[in-house]
Amino acid sequence: MLKHFFIICSGADTDILNTCSNGEQNKYAGIGATVFFTAVMATIAASYALFTVFDNLYSAIFFGLVWGLLIFNLDRYIVSTIKKNGNFTDELIQAAPRIILALIIAIVISKPLELKIFEKEINQVLLEEKNAMTLNNKTQIAEQFTPKIEAFNTKIDSLQSEISQKEAEVNALYNVYINEAEGTAGTKLLGKGPVYKEKRDKHDAALADLKELKTENKAKIEAIEDKIAQAEIDYANQVTTSQPIIDNFDGLMARVNALNKLPWLPSFFIFLLFLAIETSPIFAKLLSPRGAYDFKLEDEETALKTQVLQNKNQREIMLETDTAVNDRIYTDIKNDDELYNYKRKKARELMQLQADAFYKKQKTIL
The missing domain is CATH 1.10.287 (Helix Hairpins)
Incomplete structure (x- = not known):
C-alpha cells in the first residue's frame, strides 16, 4: 500500500511499472518518497512562515497545506517529465530548467526553517534592534x-x-x-x-x-x-x-533581515541540505541506468507516435488523391455540351421571370 502510494508520488505510469521487476518498482518508490517528504517539509516551512505573518494557527496550517500541495505537484511534474533516452548530455540539458526550478524551490523551503532553527539567535538580534529603535x-x-x-x-x-x-x-x-x-x-x-x-x-x-x-x-x-x-x-x-x-x-521580513546579520555558514549548509533533498529525485533519475520501465515506456510512446504519423500520412495521401479526382471530374464536365445547354435553358427562364416581375411592378406604379 505504502509502496504503491510512493510510486504514484513519483509520477510513473503504474500500469507499465506493475509489469516490471520489484527492483524497478522500488527505484520509483524511492523517488516518490523523496517527492512526498519534500512536500511535507515545504508544508511545515510554509506554515511557520505564514504563522509569523498572520499570527493565526489555522490560517497558517491551511495555506501551508496549499503550498505543500503546490510543491508536491511541481516536484512530481519535474521528475515525471525527465525521459531516459540513453544519452546523458541530452538528459542533462533536458533536466537543466527543472534543476533551476528545484533550486528556487529549495531556497523558498529552506528559508522559513532557517528562521525556526535560529529563532533564539534571531530574537536576540531583534531585541538589540528594538532597543536601538526605542532610543x-x-x-x-x-x-x-x-x-x-x-x-x-x-x-x-x-x-x-x-x-x-x-x-x-x-x-x-x-x-x-x-x-x-x-x-x-x-x-x-x-x-x-x-x-x-x-x-x-x-x-x-x-x-x-x-x-x-x-x-x-x-x-x-x-x-x-x-x-x-x-x-x-x-x-x-x-x-x-x-x-x-x-x-x-x-514580522517575516524583520526576521529574514535579522537572519542575514548572523554568520552565513550555518544557513548555507541548511540551504545545501534542502537543495540536495529537492534535487535528489532529479539526479537519481539522471544517474540511474535505463531500466525495464524506461524501455517499455519508450516502446509505448514510439508505437503511438508511429501510429499517429501513419494516420497523418494516410489522410494526406487521401486528401491529395481526392483533390486530383475532383479536378479531373470537373475538367471533364466543363466540356460537356448537354450540361451547357441545360444551364442555358434555366438561365433563359430565370431572366424571363425577372422581366415579367419588373413589368408587373411598373404597371402597378402607373
Missing part, C-alpha cells in the same frame, strides 16, 4: 518637543531676570536712603530730613513695583510651567503610543 524613537520625538520646552524655559528665565533686576534696584534704593539717614552719603547730614524722605518714598515705590512684578511674573511662570508639564505629558504619551509598533517589529 532612536525617543530621541526623534524629543526633537519635536525640546525646542518648545527650551523656549518656555527661556521665557521663565527672562521673567525671573526681571524680578532679580528689580530686586537689585530696590536694594540699591534701600542702601541710598539708609546711607542718607546715617549721613554717610548724599547730603552727609545725620537724621531723616527732606532728602531722606524723598529717597525713602522712591524706595517704597520701587518696592511696591517689585511686589506687583513678582505677583504678575509668578502667574506667568506658573502658566508656562503648566505648558511645560503638558508638553512632557504629550511627549510621554507619544512615546507610549509608538512603543507597541516597535514591540511588534518581529
